[in-house]
Amino acid sequence: xxxxxxxxxxxxxxxxxxxxxxxPLGALILxxxxxxxxxxxMQSRLGPMDPGGFHGWFQLIGDGMKFIQKEDIMPDGxxxxxFAGAPAVVLISTFLVFLVIPMGPDLVVKDxxxxxxxxxxxxxxxxxxxxxxxWASANKYALLGALRAAGQLIAYELPLLLAxxxxxxxxxxxxxxxxxxxQQENAIFGVDWIGNPxxxxxxxxxxxxxxAAQAELTQTPFDMPVxxxxxxxxxxxxxxxxxxxFFFMGEFGTAFAFSAIAATLFLGGYAVPWVHxxxxxxxxxxxxxxxxxLVAFLMFWxxxxxxxxxxxxxxxxxxxxxxxxxxxxxxxxxxxKVAL
Amino acid sequence: MTEFYRDxxxxxxxxxxxxxxVVFMLGVGRLIRPSRAQGEKxxxxxxxxxxxxxxxxxxxxxxxxxxxFVIFDVEAVFIFPWAVNVEEFxxxxxxxxxxxxxxxxxxxxxxxxxxxLRWV
Numbered sequence: 001x002x003x004x005x006x007x008x009x010x011x012x013x014x015x016x017x018x019x020x021x022x023x024p025l026g027a028l029i030l031x032x033x034x035x036x037x038x039x040x041x042m043q044s045r046l047g048p049m050d051p052g053g054f055h056g057w058f059q060l061i062g063d064g065m066k067f068i069q070k071e072d073i074m075p076d077g078x079x080x081x082x083f084a085g086a087p088a089v090v091l092i093s094t095f096l097v098f099l100v101i102p103m104g105p106d107l108v109v110k111d112x113x114x115x116x117x118x119x120x121x122x123x124x125x126x127x128x129x130x131x132x133x134x135w136a137s138a139n140k141y142a143l144l145g146a147l148r149a150a151g152q153l154i155a156y157e158l159p160l161l162l163a164x165x166x167x168x169x170x171x172x173x174x175x176x177x178x179x180x181x182x183q184q185e186n187a188i189f190g191v192d193w194i195g196n197p198x199x200x201x202x203x204x205x206x207x208x209x210x211x212a213a214q215a216e217l218t219q220t221p222f223d224m225p226v227x228x229x230x231x232x233x234x235x236x237x238x239x240x241x242x243x244x245x246f247f248f249m250g251e252f253g254t255a256f257a258f259s260a261i262a263a264t265l266f267l268g269g270y271a272v273p274w275v276h277x278x279x280x281x282x283x284x285x286x287x288x289x290x291x292x293x294l295v296a297f298l299m300f301w302x303x304x305x306x307x308x309x310x311x312x313x314x315x316x317x318x319x320x321x322x323x324x325x326x327x328x329x330x331x332x333x334x335x336x337k338v339a340l
Numbered sequence: 341m342t343e344f345y346r347d348x349x350x351x352x353x354x355x356x357x358x359x360x361x362v363v364f365m366l367g368v369g370r371l372i373r374p375s376r377a378q379g380e381k382x383x384x385x386x387x388x389x390x391x392x393x394x395x396x397x398x399x400x401x402x403x404x405x406x407x408x409f410v411i412f413d414v415e416a417v418f419i420f421p422w423a424v425n426v427e428e429f430x431x432x433x434x435x436x437x438x439x440x441x442x443x444x445x446x447x448x449x450x451x452x453x454x455x456x457l458r459w460v
Contacts, residue, residue, distance in 0.1 A: 012350055016357045068372050076382040088362045095358035099351060110350040117420055139384040140391075154409040161416045168423040237385055242369035246362070312458060315405070319457045323412070323448065327441055330419070337426045338434045 015109040019098045023091075026256035027249045032060050033293075034300040035252075042304050070241035077138030078238070086136060087239065087246035089129030094253040096122040101260045102177045104270050104284030105277075115176040116164050119261055120157075123216070126250065127153045130225075133247075134235035145234020148311060149218060149225035155318035156215035156222075162326025163208035166333045167198050167265045176261075180269035195273035199266040204329045206266045208322060213258040214299055215318070217251060221306040224314055255296060263291035404456045408448070415444050 036048040036059055052058025074083055099122075100115040102108040112118050127150055134146020168174055171182045186196035199206045215222035226234040236247050263269060268291070270284035309317065384391050422429065422437055429436075451457055 008346060012353060016350075016354050019354065020357055020361055068369065069374070071374055071376065071381075072369070073381050075384045077384060088359070091362060092355060092358045095361075096351065096354060099354055109354065110347050112347055137384070140386065151405055155405060158409070158412045158416070161413075165416070165419055165423050168420065169426050172424060172427060174420065174424060232385070241373055242366055246365075316457060319405075319408070319448070320452065324445070327445060331438060331441060334423075334426055334434050334437060338430050 012109070019095065019109055022098060023095055023253045023256070024249060027252035028060065030252045030255055030296055030300075031248075034296065036060060038297075038300060039304050064245075067241055067245045070244075072243070073238070073240045075138050075238050079136035079138070082132050082136035083238075084243070086129045086133035087243045087250070089132060090126045090250035091246045091253070093122055093125035093129065094250050094257060096125070097254070097257040097261070100176050101257070101264060102180060102270060102284075103288050104281040105177070106281055107270075107284055108177060111175060111177050114174050116168060116174045116179070116261075116265070119176075119257075120161060120164065123254065123257065124153070124157055126254065129250075130235050133239070137235070137238040139238050141231045141237050142235050145225045145231045145237070148231075149235060152215055152218065152222065152225055152314060152318075155315055156212040156322070159208045159318060159322035159326045160212040160216065162323065162330055163202075163205040163212065164265065165326075166202050166205040166329050169330070169333045169337055170198060170201060176264055176269070180264060180271050183268040184271040184273055193273060195268055195271070197266065197268040202266060202329075202333070204325065205333075206262070208326055208329070209262055209266070210295070210298060211322065212318075213262065214302060215314075217255050217258065217299075219255075219299065219303045221302065221309050222314055223308055224311045227308060255299065256292070259292040259296040259299065260288065262295045263288060267291045267295070404451070408451060411444065411447060415440075 036056065039045060040048045040056070048059045049056040050059075051062055074080060097119050099109045100112050100119050102111065130149045130153070131146050134142045134144075134149070137143070167179065171179045173179060173182070183197050184195045188194070188196040188200055218225050225231070226236065231237070236244060239247060270288040271280065272283065272287055275283060418440070419437070422433055426433060
């Protein structure tokens with residue numbers, strides 16, 4: 001049904017266009033549902049509930065129109081080309097992650113054999129964009145923010161890798177589609193009707209992944225690099241209008257991507273255990289979206305409730321706590337994989 | 341064209357498409373947005389006062405973190421191929437990897453004891 005009789009070039013073009021639409025759409029959905037609505041309810045914020053009358057539905061559109069009207073300002077001392085290119089680097093790294101995320105057995109742009117590895121590699125490209133932005137802004141706050149962000153992003157990259165390695169060991173493959181199928185087909189303790197979502201066996205990995213993803217997104221409680229009360233948004237301080245919007249879209253698009261990867265790795269992705277074939281293609285995107293929103297809810301819930309960690313606590317937490325746990329989890333998983 | 345190149349052609353195509361979209365959005369922005377140049381607008385933001393002192397004099401202590409990161413990242417490159425084939429290598433692979441991870445952990449413990457993991 002969905003395996004249409006068209007060439008691979010046309011298929012690729014269509015899939016590319018779909019991915020181009022998914023990122024802004026995903027960023028908008030997360031921004032609207034969580035940042036505007038959920039935060040307003042949890043923190044009693046009245047502003048975002050007001051515009052447009054019904055539940056503040058107009059707020060996001062109004063924000064978008066505001067960004068479009070803003071003048072493009074570049075500070076005098078700025079390294080102009082690097083300054084202009086930085087938001088694009090951040091946004092493009094988000095786009096590239098979506099290449100490997102399967103939304104159904106056939107609904108994936110390219111099912112790379114090194115799927116997970118590729119996703120982690122391209123998502124870490126955004127560090128370069130952040131450093132470019134901070135360095136090129138000719139602003140002390142921006143530079144401090146960028147250095148903190150870079151230190152944080154590379155520190156939390158490692159727990160992320162180690163959490164994923166646990167899943168790779170258990171599944172025996174790095175291909176995301178294969179990982180989903182493994183979770184769908186296998187049984188846990190003889191119970192076969194729920195499959196074997198890896199959150200059950202890799203719970204430590206899931207917790208590590210969520211915490212590290214939170215830090216990679218520089219969301220509260222790990223938002224020291226963009227702390228508005230001391231660094232006034234850190235590396236983004238000199239950006240206005242569309243370029244600022246790119247950083248914003250990059251942040252929420254990456255939140256969308258990380259939620260999708262977490263849902264794929266730990267919650268069984270697009271699959272429902274007893275649905276196969278074409279039906280899986282049809283319901284896949286909706287199932288994945290549901291699971292993804294669940295993961296995103298957890299991350300934003302933490303974002304809206306926890307206070308900020310201090311910079312040295314933040315670094316120490318990654319190096320002295322998460323990485324040793326990640327290494328232990330890796331060896332335990334391998335032990336059980338070999339022993340059982 | 342072989343399947344391998346097709347896979348990575350997709351990466352290139354997606355990247356070009358993303359660049360195209362960024363350029364398109366910035367182009368639209370350029371057409372719409374106002375531009376009224378005033379000198380004060382282009383002073384770097386510094387809490388409302390004029391910037392003072394040298395730009396870039398911050399205490400960058402994180403090169404040690406960078407080195408540690410490279411060590412563990414290279415470790416990850418070695419771990420992934422093994423992780424895919426854990427069953428194949430069985431106990432031999434497990435023992436070897438335990439030794440490998442232990443040595444790296446010793447490095448982390450050493451850095452910890454030396455106090456370089458403190459962000460100053």
